[in-house]
């Protein structure tokens with residue numbers, strides 16, 4: 812059995828605490844970035860045939876209009 816003195820034990824507690832905080836921080840940071848990326852990568856399309864504005868989450872450059880089915884290219888800002 813390994814015997815821990817108080818100093819080692821405290822150091823271990825602090826290390827574990829820091830690791831948990833860093834882990835959570837990393838997790839939330841990743842999640843935030845992911846949500847932001849999803850929002851940002853959303854394509855905005857404007858139908859030249861019927862004038863409808865629509866979005867999709869696909870990363871391709873063209874998409875069919877949900878109203879009339881006309882193939883439109885993505886708007887670039």
Ligand SMILES: [Zn+2]
Pocket residue numbers: 858859860861862863876877878879880881
């Ligand atoms: Zn349309």
